[in-house]
Amino acid sequence: MAAESDGWAGMxxxxxxxxxxxxxxxxxxxxxxxxxxxxLHSAAVLGSSEVVAVLADRVADVDALENGVTALWEAVVSRKPENARALAAAGADPWRLSIGGWSPGRLSLAGPTPNLFPVPEGVxxxxTERAAAQEAHRLTTALGTFHYEGTGLACVAGIDAGETAHRLEAAPVGDEVIAELLEDPLEYDMEESLQIIGVTSVPGGCVVTQPWGYAPQMPGVLSRLSAGTVxxxxxxNPKSGNQGSIARHGTVExxxxxxxxxxxxxxxSxxxxASYLYHYNAVAYSCAFAGLRPTDRRAVVGPPDAWVELPRRDYWSH
Incomplete structure (x- = not known):
């Protein structure tokens, strides 16, 4: 709710x-x-192009900064092309350099609307950037849209499902056990279900998944998986949103x-x-960071190549 003095109170x-x-x-x-x-920054992300145009006509500087970026940058990053066009029509500069040395206009060349602005010669x-954009399109299309709230993942470069299980000293899970767990994971004993993970080989490495918990991201799991790799x-997290972590050569960094x-x-840069290409797509971002190139979502949602059980140990002290 806005304060009385700014004129927006009660709206x-x-x-x-x-x-x-x-x-x-x-x-x-x-x-x-x-x-x-x-x-104007909020309208660029949340509003219609007409609202953006109304506000852009009233502000002193259409390229004013908030958190180091312009409203036009926010519109481009948020995939709001009509809002971006409205801002450019009001005088916003698509080629003004911003964070990481990118301008909103050059960043848009990597996204779904590369013809958003007239491109100056030489820009x-x-x-490398073009290849990253092409892979992002392929990867996000391959994964598609699906519900993954509550899921834990570990994306490991350069090792397969067998090596993953070996590093974790994980044992195969019996068919009857996994069938009972999958029938209703939330009704299964949590101490037991958190020990069970799925492992799947994909191009570039392996995905460790747990559709009902955080175990793949525990520091002790990540440090063992990342020996000699990333x-x-x-x-x-259903309560606080997506939480990410990086482990490299056995150390959570x-x-x-x-x-x-x-x-x-x-x-x-x-x-x-990467943040632009995988905006609002945490699973694809995680895969891309580790250089994984899955061809579908099976490694995440199952069924995995194998269900395995982690040995009992303290996974929070690495």
């Missing part, structure tokens, strides 16, 4: 209500900010990350591109 936000927003602006509402930050993607862990989230101010 039930409808980011497509251009007439309502126009009336409040005419009545003295501040076009620059509201309780959540810069209004384009490198061969591993990306994901837990789609990144924790409480946010795969599928947008680019951050401190990101490198490569990190910005």
């Amino acid at each position: 039930g936000w409808d980011w497509t209500d251009a007439d309502g927003i126009r009336r409040l602006l005419d009545g003295g509402a501040d076009p620059e900010t509201w309780s959540e930050g810069r209004l 384009g993607l490198t061969d 591993c990306y862990g994901l837990y789609a 990144g924790w409480d990350l946010h795969p599928g989230g947008g680019p951050y101010e401190s990101d490198t 490569e990190e910005v591109l």
Whole structure:
């Protein structure tokens, strides 16, 4: 809820209500900010192109920054091409450099609307960036859209399902046990179900999955899996959202990350591109980070190549 002084108090936000927003602006509402930050940035992500145009016409600087980026950058990253066009028509600069050395316009060349803006001569993607964009399209298409809340994953580069089970010293699970578990995982004893994981070989490595828990991302699992290689862990926490982690050569070096989230101010050029290509797609991001190239979603949702049981040990102290 906005403060009284900015003129937005009491408004039930409808980011497509251009007439309502126009009336409040005419009545003295501040076009620059509201309780959540810069209004134009929020409209670029949440609003209609008409609302964006109304606000862009009222602000002092259509390229003003919030968290290091412009409203146009937010529209491009959020896959809102009509909002991006409205901002460009209002004078926003598609080629203004932003985080990671990217501009909104050059970043859009890697996404689903590469013809969003007229491209200046000499501006384009490198061969490496173009290949990354092509693989992102292939990977997200192969995985498709599916429910994965509550799922734990570990994406491991360069080893197969057999080597994965060997590193974890995991034993095969009997058919009767897994059949009972799969019938209703939430009714199964949690201490027992958390010990059971699926392992599946995919091009580039292996996916460890647990559709009902976080076990694949436990530090002790990641550190064992990542010996001599790299591993990306994901837990789609139903309470707090996607949680990511990175383990390399037996050491967990990144924790409480946010795969599928947008680019951050401190990101490198490569990190910005990956965050854009896999925005809102944490599973694909996790696979791509480890260089995995699954051809479908089976490695994530099952049935895996094998169900195995982890030995009892402390997996939280690595």
